Every structure is written in C-alpha cells, then in structure tokens.
Amino acid sequence: MNDISERILIVQGDITKEKVDAVVNAANRTLLGGGGVDGAIHRAAGPGLLEECKTLNGCKTGEAKITKAYNLPAEFVIHAVGPVWRGGNKKEDELLSSAYFNSLKIASDKKLESIAFPSISTGVYGFPFERACRIALNIIFNFLKNNKFPEKVKLVAFSKNDYETYLKIFKVYEKTIAKKALFI
C-alpha cells in the first residue's frame, strides 16, 4: 500500500507550470474555455488549444477528452468535466469520481508516466473542497492499485489553504489505507 502513496504527490502552485506528461483541465461541457484553471490553461497554451478543442464536440459531465498541450510545458491536456454542486443529491459525488477515473483511464491507455490534477469542480462549480479531496484520493488510490500507468499523480492545490487541507486529508487517508491493509 505504501508504494501507492509514494506515487501521489501533493503540491501547491499553478498547474500551467507543471512539466508532466498530462495536465488535467477542469473544463465545462463545451470545452471551449472559461475562467479559473480552464482560462489559465488556455492562456498559457495559446490559441492552438482552442482550435483543437473546437473539433471535439464538447464533453459530457463526468467524462474527459485529450488534446495536445501547445505552449504548455506538459505534453497533453486532459479536459475533464466535473459536476456543478447542487447540494449533493444530484449524483455529484459519482460524477466527480468519474471525471477523475476517466482522466486516469486516458493516461493509462496512453501509458503516460505523469499526470497533474487541479481540484476539479471546487472553484466556480462550488463542490465542497474537503469532500472533493476525499473523492479524488479514493479514486486515485484505487486506480493506482490496479494500474501501472500513470506512474505518478500530482495533485496541484492553488492556495496555501487548499494545499494544507489536501495534505491533512491525504495523511488521514494514507493511515486508513495502511490500517486496512494490515487486516487483509
């Protein structure tokens, strides 16, 4: 179990600076850009990214699509569409989980070594941050347990506060997993 947590790294910063094989974008269903991390990724990647996105015909909530990364230091952008938070009873947890899963699946199918995620849905879409962290960690731990690729997953928290929260939840999660493993 411990080797799985070693494949996950939590950092604070701007995801557009990440030199990984793929950065994940918290996109909307049009895939035609927006604010938040989506705006930052499109600005840093340059107009080629929007041109390629126009050919994709959008993306359903909970799904993901891949493009090249143009002027970003990463090689690819995986555009994932998380759910808008509507109180918690509109399948938000499942949809967020599936946005992470489908992004990881694309990376795995392409045998990408490294992927960086922003905290999908926790900005404009209003998903509660701690709840989103638990969902992200749960799906990532499970995915890595069953897949060789991606080898490394970076979780990029934008603010110091988000970073500290992510780290706190990660430590609790790691312990719970380790404990469970002892009893298997």
Ligand code: AR6
């Ligand atoms: N690097 C890393 N994380 C960032 C960055 C950055 N440069 N900028 C913001 N974040 P959001 P959503 C964090 O709103 O909630 C867009 O308009 C931010 O602090 O970007 O999924 C899309 O087009 C937050 O924790 O995405 C959609 O319409 C996280 O990224 C809509 O917003 C996600 O915040 C998607 O909303």
